[in-house]
Amino acid sequence: xxxxxxxxxxxxxxxxxxxxxxxxxxxxxxxxxxxxxxxxxxxxxxxxxxxxxxxxxxxxxxxxxxxxxxxxxxxxxxxxxxxxxxxxxxxxxxxxxxxxxxxxxxxxxxxxxxxxxxxxxxxxxxxxxxxxxxxxxxxxxxxxxxxxxxxxxxxxxxxxxxxxx
Amino acid sequence: xxxxxxxxxxxxxxxxxxxxxxxxxxxxxxxxxxxxxxxxxxxxxxxxxxxxxxxxxxxxxxxxxxxxxxxxxxxxxxxxxxxxxxxxxxxxxxxxxxxxxxxxxxxxxxxxxxxxxxxxxxxxxxxxxxxxxxxxxxxxxxxxxxxxxxxxxxxxxxxxxxxxxxxxxxxxxxxxxxxxxxxxxxxxxxxxxxxxxxxxxxxxxxxxxxxxxxxxxxxxxxxxxxxxxxxxxxxxxxxxxxxxxxxxxxxxxxxxxxxxxxxxxxxxxxxxxxxxxxxxxxxxxxxxxxxxxxxxxxxxxxxxxxxxxxxxxxxxxxxxxxxxxxxxxxxxxxxxxxxxxxxxxxxxxxxxxxxxxxxxxxxxxxxxxxxxxxxxxxxxxxxxxxxxxxxxxxxxxxxxxxxxxxxxxxxxxxxxxxxxxxxxxxxxxxxxxxxxxxxxxxxxxxxxxxxxxxxxxxxxxxxxxxxxxxxxxxxxxxxxxxxxxxxxxxxxxxxxxxxxxxxxxxxxxxxxxxxxxxxxxxxxxxxxxxxxxxxxxxxxxxxxxxxxxxxxxxxxxxxxxxxxxxxxxxxxxxxx
Numbered sequence: 001x002x003x004x005x006x007x008x009x010x011x012x013x014x015x016x017x018x019x020x021x022x023x024x025x026x027x028x029x030x031x032x033x034x035x036x037x038x039x040x041x042x043x044x045x046x047x048x049x050x051x052x053x054x055x056x057x058x059x060x061x062x063x064x065x066x067x068x069x070x071x072x073x074x075x076x077x078x079x080x081x082x083x084x085x086x087x088x089x090x091x092x093x094x095x096x097x098x099x100x101x102x103x104x105x106x107x108x109x110x111x112x113x114x115x116x117x118x119x120x121x122x123x124x125x126x127x128x129x130x131x132x133x134x135x136x137x138x139x140x141x142x143x144x145x146x147x148x149x150x151x152x153x154x155x156x157x158x159x160x161x162x163x164x165x
Numbered sequence: 166x167x168x169x170x171x172x173x174x175x176x177x178x179x180x181x182x183x184x185x186x187x188x189x190x191x192x193x194x195x196x197x198x199x200x201x202x203x204x205x206x207x208x209x210x211x212x213x214x215x216x217x218x219x220x221x222x223x224x225x226x227x228x229x230x231x232x233x234x235x236x237x238x239x240x241x242x243x244x245x246x247x248x249x250x251x252x253x254x255x256x257x258x259x260x261x262x263x264x265x266x267x268x269x270x271x272x273x274x275x276x277x278x279x280x281x282x283x284x285x286x287x288x289x290x291x292x293x294x295x296x297x298x299x300x301x302x303x304x305x306x307x308x309x310x311x312x313x314x315x316x317x318x319x320x321x322x323x324x325x326x327x328x329x330x331x332x333x334x335x336x337x338x339x340x341x342x343x344x345x346x347x348x349x350x351x352x353x354x355x356x357x358x359x360x361x362x363x364x365x366x367x368x369x370x371x372x373x374x375x376x377x378x379x380x381x382x383x384x385x386x387x388x389x390x391x392x393x394x395x396x397x398x399x400x401x402x403x404x405x406x407x408x409x410x411x412x413x414x415x416x417x418x419x420x421x422x423x424x425x426x427x428x429x430x431x432x433x434x435x436x437x438x439x440x441x442x443x444x445x446x447x448x449x450x451x452x453x454x455x456x457x458x459x460x461x462x463x464x465x466x467x468x469x470x471x472x473x474x475x476x477x478x479x480x481x482x483x484x485x486x487x488x489x490x491x492x493x494x495x496x497x498x499x500x501x502x503x504x505x506x507x508x509x510x511x512x513x514x515x516x517x518x519x520x521x522x523x524x525x526x527x528x529x530x531x532x533x534x535x536x537x538x539x540x541x542x543x544x545x546x547x548x549x550x551x552x553x554x555x556x557x558x559x560x561x562x563x564x565x566x567x568x569x570x571x572x573x574x575x576x577x578x579x580x581x582x583x584x585x586x587x588x589x590x591x592x593x594x595x596x597x598x599x600x601x602x603x604x605x606x607x608x609x610x611x612x613x614x615x616x617x618x619x620x621x622x623x624x625x626x627x628x629x630x631x632x633x634x635x636x637x638x639x640x641x642x643x644x645x646x647x648x649x650x651x652x653x654x655x656x657x658x659x660x661x662x663x664x665x666x667x668x669x670x671x672x673x674x675x676x677x678x679x680x681x682x683x684x685x686x687x688x689x690x691x692x693x694x695x696x697x698x699x700x701x702x703x704x705x706x707x708x709x710x711x712x713x714x715x716x717x718x719x720x721x722x723x724x725x726x727x728x729x730x731x732x733x734x735x736x737x738x739x740x741x
Contacts, residue, residue: 010347011347014296014298015284015285015288015295015296018285018288019288022288022289023289026289056474056478059474060471060474060475063470063471063473063475064471066470066471067469067470067471068347069292069293069313069345069347069348070347071347072346072347
């Protein structure tokens with residue numbers, strides 16, 4: 001079992017997201033995340049899909065996706081250099097001045113932005129890798145009592161020149 | 166010139182060469198059906214008595230004719246009633262175009278009268294499904310539906326057309342062809358890979374061909390037979406592949422799998438190369454996957470990439486249409502010496518010949534053999550259950566005989582309507598429906614369709630008063646507790662259905678009276694010597710355009726053997 005990445009070009013039509021996500025639930029594939037958005041072509045959407053699967057199952061997933069009429073192209077990004085980021089918002093509630101200071105310090109260390117602030121709360125915006133966001137979430141949970149987290153799921157694109165991920 | 170959507174739909178059907186349409190009326194398809202009014206010279210419309218039967222009729226038609234089966238049903242319940250049949254067609258790769266009416270677009274989402282999201286409901290059981298939302302796209306989408314249903318690995322396509330689209334004017338153009346960027350069916354074969362497959366077979370000591378339903382879909386029966394004969398390679402078939410090679414050919418071993426022949430399953434266990442064509446390696450074929458063809462290198466030839474290395478890990482995969490690949494293989498074929506191997510298989514045949522041993526009443530084996538003897542070259546359509554397995558075991562398909570059966574989904578109620586569809590595809594051909602008393606009761610309202618649409622078939626009803634296939638499981642594995650499998654009336658105080666003394670009097674319905682009310686003759690057969698005369702009478706009746714029902718009374722205790730318990734290895738056969 002291993003975590004894997006797929007980029008999927010699909011028709012930008014009603015029902016396609018349901019069809020793709022339905023494949024994962026219907027056949028008990030272990031879907032980790034799925035994000036979707038339009039591309040430079042209005043009629044094409046691109047999905048970034050992350051699954052945990054063994055080799056045989058993953059091959060089958062790619063074949064099943066390929067056989068869908070609405071799927072234009074399946075790209076396996078698992079062993080390809082990619083850039084990948086995920087948007088995350090974290091709202092921290094009920095904090096005093098010391099708490100705010102701590103929130104700012106965390107933002108500084110993680111290189112993320114504080115984008116809003118109130119009397120006893122701050123709002124952080126993070127565009128990091130999924131793993132960094134996991135670490136950030138864990139730290140915020142440990143440090144503060146009341147937090148609210150919204151995550152968008154990772155998007156990925158193949159690198160041009162770098163081989164870092 | 167602009168025309169209405171309904172006119173374009175009919176134009177599309179005409180241009181696709183559709184001659185038969187299975188349709189059931191309702192509010193959201195009245196426009197389309199109205200457009201078909203008085204067009205008997207172009208289209209024959211068949212009115213079933215239930216949409217669940219309608220879709221099986223379309224399947225039977227498609228299986229027999231090789232053309233796309235066309236169904237038109239209304240929105241809501243009309244559409245949902247077709248779901249089982251769509252799933253059936255999906256599993257057995259049957260090309261269908263199902264046109265469902267839909268409420269007008271402004272009403273969609275309102276939970277309007279007879280509105281359901283049929284595209285959403287069928288998403289996982291269609292090859293493609295779509296709601297037409299723009300009148301300008303109607304022509305292209307209809308073309309897509311027929312193209313997708315019939316190309317590559319065939320399958321059902323559902324096209325949902327809202328009433329306003331049917332009525333709205335728009336372009337009259339119906340395209341000759343469509344280019345779909347996400348759908349490029351395989352039309353060639355990788356020659357290098359096919360050569361590898363051939364070499365693997367050629368180097369085998371104990372080669373075996375496993376032929377699946379793909380042989381029939383591709384029309385590759387003759388090619389396969391020639392190839393096997395030229396190379397002297399024994400052939401086993403799946404249920405769907407039965408008839409891929411004439412059954413009187415000495416190279417034919419038999420069906421393999423759960424209720425396969427002993428020799429066929431043993432040959433799979435012992436072969437060193439399994440050359441499989443057009444099969445999905447369904448669990449009914451393989452049994453315990455770890456014990457499937459344990460000594461063999463497996464070659465898998467299939468048109469569907471997703472079927473390869475899905476259940477069984479394959480040594481040499483080849484993506485191709487069966488006919489195309491076999492045409493090449495036949496060119497290369499050279500005789501192999503398989504005499505010793507064939508002897509080995511023969512010894513297994515003699516050790517445990519396929520035989521249905523029964524204590525009393527009629528022997529299903531005798532009935533099946535007599536049916537194929539009397540009807541000869543014909544189309545045999547089964548329902549699902551014991552009679553289906555006996556049919557796969559004991560019917561002897563000769564010449565261009567074919568078997569139509571619900572293999573993947575195992576849909577009870579399939580047989581009778583599918584036989585009507587098959588007959589509708591070719592009125593000159595004898596069609597025999599083999600069914601059980603359970604499955605027949607699921608769609609026996611179609612007797613009316615048979616009479617009113619003038620589609621005569623011969624119904625061979627195997628009546629043992631039980632849902633026999635499940636009863637058989639209960640008999641072997643559930644302590645003979647026949648929960649819900651006895652179909653007769655049980656008198657008060659009698660707990661065990663086996664102890665009912667006058668069971669035949671208490672059974673309902675009386676099938677002879679039932680068919681009589683439709684003007685169909687029925688015969689009940691209890692004695693062996695009456696089987697052939699009854700069949701001959703039915704054959705003549707069908708020739709003269711009349712249906713007949715023959716009810717064969719068989720004993721509930723009769724079981725289908727050999728049997729492999731679900732999940733066990735195929736070598737682990739229960740033989741008696």
